[in-house]
Every structure is written in structure tokens, then in C-alpha cells.
Amino acid sequence: MHTLLPFLLAMIAAIVLLNMWATKLKIAYPILLVIAGLAISFIPGLPTVKIDPDLIFFIFLPPLLFEASWSISFKEMKKWWRIIGSFAFLVVFFTALSVALVTNYLIPGFTIAIGFLLGGIVSPPDAVSTGAIMKFVKIPRSTSAILEGESLLNDASSLIIFRFALVAVGTGQFVWHEAAGSFIWMVLGGAAIGLLLAWIFVQAHKRLPTDAPSDIALTLIEPYFMYWVAEQVHSSGVMAVVCGGLYMSAKRLVFLNSASRIKGFSVWESFVFILNGVVFMIIGLELPEIVGGIRSEGISLGTAINYGLLVTAVLIGARMISSYAALVATTIFRPSVRPHASSRVRRWMMPLLLGWTGMRGVVSLAAALAIPVTLNGAAFPHRNLILFITFVVILLTLLIQGLTLPYFIKRTHFFDGVFGLENEEATRLKMKQGLKQHVYQELKNKYENGLQGNEKIAKILKQWEERAKAADDSWMNDDTKTIFVELLDSQREYLVELNKDPKIDEEIIRQQLYQIDLEEERLKII
Known part of the structure; x- marks a missing residue:
């Protein structure tokens, strides 16, 4: 041995x-x-x-x-x-x-x-x-x-x-x-x-x-x-x-x-x-x-x-x-x-x-x-x-x-x-833009009643509104983590539904799901 x-x-x-x-x-x-x-x-x-x-x-x-x-x-x-x-x-x-x-x-x-x-x-x-x-x-x-x-x-x-x-x-x-x-x-x-x-x-x-x-x-x-x-x-x-x-x-x-x-x-x-x-x-x-x-x-x-x-x-x-x-x-x-x-x-x-x-x-x-x-x-x-x-x-x-x-x-x-085969870059861009719009609407619909006078939720909504135009991941604090994790789960649900489209490459969906997992893990060490 x-x-x-x-x-x-x-x-x-x-x-x-x-x-x-x-x-x-x-x-x-x-x-x-x-x-x-x-x-x-x-x-x-x-x-x-x-x-x-x-x-x-x-x-x-x-x-x-x-x-x-x-x-x-x-x-x-x-x-x-x-x-x-x-x-x-x-x-x-x-x-x-x-x-x-x-x-x-x-x-x-x-x-x-x-x-x-x-x-x-x-x-x-x-x-x-x-x-x-x-x-x-x-x-x-x-x-x-x-x-x-x-x-x-x-x-x-x-x-x-x-x-x-x-x-x-x-x-x-x-x-x-x-x-x-x-x-x-x-x-x-x-x-x-x-x-x-x-x-x-x-x-x-x-x-x-x-x-x-x-x-x-x-x-x-x-x-x-x-x-x-x-x-x-x-x-x-x-x-x-x-x-x-x-x-x-x-x-x-x-x-x-x-x-x-x-x-x-x-x-x-x-x-x-x-x-x-x-x-x-x-x-x-x-x-x-x-x-x-x-x-x-x-x-x-x-x-x-x-x-x-x-x-x-x-x-x-x-x-x-x-x-x-x-x-x-x-x-x-x-x-x-x-x-x-x-x-x-x-x-x-x-x-x-x-x-x-x-x-x-x-x-x-x-x-x-x-x-x-x-x-x-x-x-x-x-x-x-x-x-x-x-x-x-x-x-x-x-x-x-x-x-x-x-x-x-x-x-x-x-x-x-x-x-x-669809162009991968075009598909990826379309998927990410759809994700941003989806999260923005999800946040607005779910927390619309709590926006008045709630500075934290308003900040999250504003951040995702900006994300729909340009990515910005420069902020995060403990009070917003729970809401943010909910939004990540919502993104996963959106991607699962999007994957039902036969024109979308499942590998691109899996790569994006992996990115979401990485983002969730990043939240745990902030």
C-alpha cells in the first residue's frame, strides 16, 4: 500500500x-x-x-x-x-x-x-x-x-x-x-x-x-x-x-x-x-x-x-x-x-x-x-x-x-x-434585459403599497429601475437582503418559464441561473 x-x-x-x-x-x-x-x-x-x-x-x-x-x-x-x-x-x-x-x-x-x-x-x-x-x-x-x-x-x-x-x-x-x-x-x-x-x-x-x-x-x-x-x-x-x-x-x-x-x-x-x-x-x-x-x-x-x-x-x-x-x-x-x-x-x-x-x-x-x-x-x-x-x-x-x-x-x-441556432449574444442580451424588467415590475407590484415613506424599499426599487437601464451592483446592506433574496428567487422562476421557449438555448439559461446562485452566495458574506 x-x-x-x-x-x-x-x-x-x-x-x-x-x-x-x-x-x-x-x-x-x-x-x-x-x-x-x-x-x-x-x-x-x-x-x-x-x-x-x-x-x-x-x-x-x-x-x-x-x-x-x-x-x-x-x-x-x-x-x-x-x-x-x-x-x-x-x-x-x-x-x-x-x-x-x-x-x-x-x-x-x-x-x-x-x-x-x-x-x-x-x-x-x-x-x-x-x-x-x-x-x-x-x-x-x-x-x-x-x-x-x-x-x-x-x-x-x-x-x-x-x-x-x-x-x-x-x-x-x-x-x-x-x-x-x-x-x-x-x-x-x-x-x-x-x-x-x-x-x-x-x-x-x-x-x-x-x-x-x-x-x-x-x-x-x-x-x-x-x-x-x-x-x-x-x-x-x-x-x-x-x-x-x-x-x-x-x-x-x-x-x-x-x-x-x-x-x-x-x-x-x-x-x-x-x-x-x-x-x-x-x-x-x-x-x-x-x-x-x-x-x-x-x-x-x-x-x-x-x-x-x-x-x-x-x-x-x-x-x-x-x-x-x-x-x-x-x-x-x-x-x-x-x-x-x-x-x-x-x-x-x-x-x-x-x-x-x-x-x-x-x-x-x-x-x-x-x-x-x-x-x-x-x-x-x-x-x-x-x-x-x-x-x-x-x-x-x-x-x-x-x-x-x-x-x-x-x-x-x-x-x-x-x-x-439563434445568435447566442443576442439571446443572452434579450434574456438579461427581460430579467431586469421582470424584477422591476415584481418589486413595484409587490411592494407598491409600502413605498410611501419607506426609504429602504424605495431605494431597492430605484436601484432595479436603474438596473433595467444599466447594471450597478455597488450597494447592499443587511436590511435589504431578505427582499433581495426574494427577487433572486423570482428571477429563477422567470428563467424556468423562459426555458420553455424552444428557441432559447438551455445552456444560456443554466449559465444565468449559476450567476444568480453566485449573487445569492455573495449576499451571505457582505
């Missing part, structure tokens, strides 16, 4: 430094992490870091999925639910099937079940990698929401495929009608359990005398509890965490105060960042052992790399075909909701770019590491080869697609004018 602890601390420090370097280079930090993981594997004498395959999902997936469900715009998910649903379920199954058929035909010893297992592992694009890359390019918020929503839900569908394939490999058979019933229970049961537990957690936060540290501590254990309960009744823990997280995200203004929201955001951002980095480092540290296992099975390193290249090509091709199939189907059956573009050529080039966004990452790594070492007392068939192919797929998609995607977007301008 005394040897391992300094190494783990050094690993976290390396993750932080690599993130700084990635920001300076303006590339997604998962790209540098996966390269660093590969480089670390060649350093002799490093301690061995082992994680029980049965625990890998439980340790990493719940917090990663929970944080992702809090970050996504549920309004945009509802707006684009058809394309998100098709990519999250139909495309994942098509991709897994493609991988299963190709590997069964071309890789000696790969059965259809093992091919589906590999397909379930590598089929879901990574939300973290996509989000990190999108920081450096300008795309419509709706497009970003589609990619984020897909990445959130396809984790659930791919891991359900992974679970069924794992059973098929172990039993040697696959009963379709039983699988269909189990699939329905896993999806619906997991969603119901997640929503029920999320409701209970919300009520607990509201009724218990919690403060910011206790609120944050509870949110850290809640996704683990959702996942564990769902798995105990053989439903999908992933669906439970995703649905529960979406529900709690929508209720965040109800059960968390401003201090909990502000501090919780920073804690979760750091926690998830470290988890992502550690997963990449772990696979890098295990790479020498994986390569040794491949060679012990009589497979050369060059052959294994070729298999990785093959699977990567299948993944990219399947996503391209799916993107164009989705556009064709939408054009035929739902022309009113198809993506808008300035020209026919640009419209038909868009699936090419959407198909190029399929970077793989942490979920694929966690799934590969979760494959049991033994099966029915014998070594799990081709476990090391599956791990190696997964690593090659992640490395190639991050390097090839991750590095070229920002260049393509900037050079082609394909996303200009797509989905009717």
Missing part, C-alpha cells in the same frame, strides 16, 4: 498536467491521456494496478453517467428524441451486429457471441471525448445535444448487449424470446427504479436539514445506490442511473440551495475528470500483460493490430451508413424535422461529419476490463485479444477522428446555419 499510494498520487498529478497541456495545444485531453497510458506501459518496474472485473462497472460507471445526465439539456433531448433514440438503440445494435459478423468471419476462434460481446464493448461513442473536442469548435447547441444525448443513452443499450453476449458466451446458447423479455425488464425496470429512488432522494434532500457538504456527499453516493439496487433485481443499473440523474437534474432548483449547486458543480467536475483519467491510465498499465496474453495464445502483435484496424474500420463504416440511413428515413417520413442546411450538398454532407464523431472512450474501456478472467473454471476465450482490440479502437478513433474533426468543422462550415 505504501508503494502503491505514491504511484496513484503521481498518476493523478500526471492527469492534471496532461489536461493543462491539452488545453494549451487545443486538443481534447482524452487524446493525450490514451497516448500517455500507452507510453506508461513501457516504463519498467511500475507497480501493478489490478481492479476486480466484477467491480469495474460499479466503481466507474455510476458517477460518470450521473454527471453526464446532469450536464445534458433535457429540453433538447425531448426535441430531438427521434434521432437520439435511433442512434442510441438501433445504430448501436446495427454496429454490434456488424462487428459480430465481420469478426466471426475473419478472426479465427471468434463465435457470433464473442463478436457481439466485442461489438457491445466498442459500439458506444464516448460523451467525454466528444464534449472535450467540441470545446474547441463552434457548433449549434442542438447538434451538441444530439451527440450528448446519444452518448448518454447508447451506454445503456451497448451494455445491455454486452450483458446478453456475456451470458451467451458462458452458456453457449441464446434464447430470443427470453432475451426479449429480459431486455424489456432491464430497460423499463431500470428506468422505474432510477426514477423512484431519485424521487426519494429529492424528498430526503428537501426534508433533512442538509448543508452544502452533506448535499454533495449524498449526491456522490446516490448514483452508486441506484446502480446497486437495479442490479440486485437484474435490471439495468445504467438505465437507473441515467433516468434518476435526469430527474434529479430537472429538480435541482427544488432540493439544492445555491451553495450546494455552486460547490457541487466544482466537486463533480473534478471527481469525474479524475475518474476518466484513471481509467485510461489503468488500461495503459495493463497493456504489457495483455500483449503477453495475446502472444501466449499464438497471436502475433502485428496480427492483433490488424484486427484492431479491421474493427475500427467496421465501426466507422457502420456509423456512416447509419447516419445516411437516418437522413434518408427522416427525409422520406418526417421531412419537417430533418436538419436544415443552406444547400442540398451541405445537407447530404452532414451525415459524413456526424458519422465522424464516433470517438470511443471510457465506457468501452470499463466494459472490456469488466470481462471476467475465467469462465466456468477456464480462461475466458480471447479476453486479452478483446482488450487489445478495444484499446486499438479507442486509440485510433481518438487520434484519427478526434484530431481531424475540429479541422473538418472549421474548414467546411457545414454547421453554419444548421438547426436554426
